[in-house]
Amino acid sequence: MKMITAIIRPERLPDVKTSLFREGxxxxxxxxxxxxxxxxxxxxxxxxxxxxxxxxxxxxxxxAVANHLVDKTIATILKSAQTGSVGDGKxxxxxxxxxxxxxxxxxxxxxxxxxxxxxxxxxxxxPA
Numbered sequence: 001m002k003m004i005t006a007i008i009r010p011e012r013l014p015d016v017k018t019s020l021f022r023e024g025x026x027x028x029x030x031x032x033x034x035x036x037x038x039x040x041x042x043x044x045x046x047x048x049x050x051x052x053x054x055x056x057x058x059x060x061x062x063x064a065v066a067n068h069l070v071d072k073t074i075a076t077i078l079k080s081a082q083t084g085s086v087g088d089g090k091x092x093x094x095x096x097x098x099x100x101x102x103x104x105x106x107x108x109x110x111x112x113x114x115x116x117x118x119x120x121x122x123x124x125x126x127p128a
Contacts, residue, residue: 001096001108002070006061007035008081008089013059019080020063025073026114031060039087058089064096066109 008016010032020028034055042053065073074091082088101111 001067001099001112002065003094003096004061004063004065004070004073004077005092005094006063006077006081006089007033007058007091008061008077009083009087010057010059012081012083012088013061015080016061016077019076020073023072023076024114025063025065025069025076027063027112029062031062033058033060037087037090056087064099064112066112 006016013030017028020026035058036055039056042056044051044053061077063073070093074093077091098108099111100107104111
């Protein structure tokens with residue numbers, strides 16, 4: 001099991017989310033973060049003074065996936081988040097030791113799998 005953390009441009013989030021959902025990858029957490037990477041600082045003038053913006057707003061996506069979905073998840077994020085410009089972001093992959101679904105006590109890959117609802121439907125097959 002792996003934790004995939006992607007830091008992307010906020011405007012790319014709708015495309016990334018739609019692409020991941022289309023591939024059946026639906027469990028994710030989102031955070032708004034500030035960061036500084038390869039982009040140059042932005043200087044704006046406010047009331048006659050120069051203001052330097054060193055940190056840029058980004059979106060952090062965290063997705064826990066089974067090992068067989070790691071490459072598919074990374075490829076999907078790359079395809080949908082990439083603009084070719086400095087500041088597109090990064091993807092980090094970390095090992096996960098253990099996962100426990102609080103509601104049922106299921107562990108590891110069972111805890112990562114979509115939750116069955118009824119009559120063959122799952123949360124991952126519901127439209128976004």
